[in-house]
Structure formats: C-alpha cells, structure tokens
Amino acid sequence: MFKKIIILMIILSAWSFLQAQDIDFNTPVSESGNMTCTIVTPLSATPSMEFDFLNWPTVAVGSKYEFGDSENEDSDKRSIILFTGENEREVEITVETETMKDNVEISFTFRGTANPQIGQPLSAIPVLYFNNGKEIVSLSTEGKYYLHIIYNWVWAHENATTGVKTFVQRIKVQYHNI
C-alpha cells in the first residue's frame, strides 16, 4: 500500500512538473505594449479688479500720489488675474509691463498665491519678482492661481501731458515643461 502511495505521488509530481513547463506545442507567444498620453485642461486667464478703477485720483503735473500708507502692502488699488487649468500643474507667467506714458509713471508690485485665505493681508501673499522675465508657479489642487498687481503710486512728472492715461500690463501664462 505504501509503495502504491509513493508511486502515485511520483506520478502526480511529474505531471505537475510537465504542466509547469508549458508543454503545449507551438503555443503562440505574445506581448503587449502601452502608450499613455495625458490630456490636460487648457489654461485660461480671467482679469478682475478690486475697487473702482474709474475712480483713480486726479494727479496734478509734478505730484506723486501714493495708494495706501505702505504701498503694495495695503494699497486699495489692485488688479487680480485668475489663472485656471490642470490641478497642481506648474505654469510659467511672463509679463509685459507699461510703467511710463507721457511722463506719467506708475509703480506696482506683483504678488501671487494659489491658495488665498479669507482675511489674509496683502503682505502675506508672496511677491513675484519675474527674474529672467518669468515666474514658475503651481496651480492649486483646484487648478487655480491668483496673480495680484498691486499699485503703489502714480507720479505725474514735470512736463507730463494732461489727460487720461491708460497703462496696460499684459500677462502671459503657459504650462511649464509641456
């Protein structure tokens, strides 16, 4: 009886071994390869303004008007541009600024944050310096970033021409490394 059990075990072991060798004859062999491509949300930029920009102060030739007591830390004149896109992606911001027109000069500071907090003072929002002409920032987990242009002062130099002056700050944004 014991011998029969041993023989049966040997036969079963041999069968399992053969099965493990994949003994089917000329069985096709196959391999799959994948290509993966991620489509990201297009970027958009939406400008908005804080307070009434039509209510800019009238500045006399030869005088300088400062907004707030501490310029860009408490100025009440701001432009806010909201960038929206793919969550947490890096974007490159570049700016073309206009600061002098007809001998009227304005000064402003760029600050930006992906996660603005209610009641957050301006001074808590990081300053953007645009070294090398651009800043690389990350969109929030909701795919947002807020760029602030905080106006410090306007100065109508001597021999400035009178009339309404319009200064345009062009902001460009694109995905980084795409």
Added chain:
Amino acid sequence: MRYALAIFFAAILAFSSALAGHNDHVTADAQFDVKVIEPLTVVDDGDIVLDDVIQGQIRNWTAEIITFTISGEPTYPIDVTITGPTANGNNPSGALLLLGAGVSAAPTHLDASGDATVTWTCTGANATNAGTGTYVFSLNVEAKYTGM
C-alpha cells in the same frame, strides 16, 4: 599423398560452410530525426508615457517608438498577429487621435539572427475632441511558428 590432399580440401570446404551459419539475423536501419529549435519569444522595450497634450490642441513631438522583438530559430517562417492599438476601456470620454506612422507590417520570417521586429510609432496627438485625463492605448503582438 594425393589422397591426403583431397581430404584436406574437403575439410576446409566443410568448415567454410559451417561459418555461414543457419538462420542468421538480417538487419535494416530506420532513422528518426528530430530537430529541436529555439522557442519563440516576444518582448518589447517598455511602455511609453507620451508628452502631455492640452485639450483642444494638436501637439507633435520627436517619434516615440515601442519595438517588439520576436526571437526564435533563424530564418524560420512565423505567423504574427497584431492586435490594436486598442484604447483602454477606462479612457476619458472623447477621442484622442495618435499621430504618426502607426504600426509596422507583420513580419513573416525570422532573419538570419533569429529576430524579427514590430514597431509602433507615435509622433504626436490630436486632442481636438479629447476629454481631459489619461488615455492608454495598447498593442498586442502574438507570434507562432508557421506550419507547425
């Protein structure tokens, strides 16, 4: 003397007949040849993560290529079945179109080195009608020896 010689030759003749033997075996050989050849294998050089594309836009890039190498017995004929590229069932809604040369023709023989290749080339993507998210496309290459 003459009589002795006759007896001697008769004895030699009798001995020779005895050597031929009775009912000796006759033989013939049958040959059974078996040629053992290299097993076929298919391997690719790795999955590819393509560059990101912005929804609604078309992007081109330097050709990205997946190469499937089929290896086996040199010069043997093979049957190759190429399935795909197939879009993954979990892809975002919408249509992403891969650009480029696509998939090469299926080889019919292994070369002198025992290899054959299938290539899948992509040089860009058209996301004009694509949804956002990650698209996965698969290509399957299946090979077997012909006529076995």
